[in-house]
Amino acid sequence: MPNQQTHTIDPHTLPETITRYLAAHQAHDTATALTAFTSDATVTDDGNTYKGATAIEQWLNHVATAYTYTTELTGAQQTDPTHYTATHHLEGNFPGGSIDLHYRFTLHNNQIQHLIIEP
Structure with a gap:
């Protein structure tokens, strides 16, 4: 497999599904x-992987209430037509108080098939 180049893109040009x-x-x-995820999607966040709509819904509900924080989209990259990274700066009442997180998306048929969130 050839080495693929990741290039910086305007965050406002991320695919509609991601935005x-x-x-x-x-x-x-x-x-x-x-609605942005495939039926068999996976999300990996904080060392845990969530597979399918029910598990992803439970994860979304948990992260919505676990901490209070602000988030700012600070950058975006594209590797190929199905692989994107959105970088966010978060500040809040979680351990450490601030962090830059990379949301690494894999798309399939214009929906999110895999999402990995990591520093």
Whole structure:
């Protein structure tokens, strides 16, 4: 497999599915956030992997209430037509108080098939 280059893109040019998910996640709108995922999607966050709509819904509801924080989209990258990274700066009442997180998306048929959230 050839080495693929990741290049910086304008965050406003991220695919609609990703921007819909990010806006819904920030607004704690679980129902809308779920519409961005495939039925067999996986989310990996904080060392745990959640598979399928029910597990992802439970994860979304938990992260919406676990801490109070603000988030700012600070950058975006694209590797190929199905792989994107959105970088967010979070500040809040979680351990450490601030962090930059990379949301690594894999799309399938214009929906999120995999999401990995990590520093």
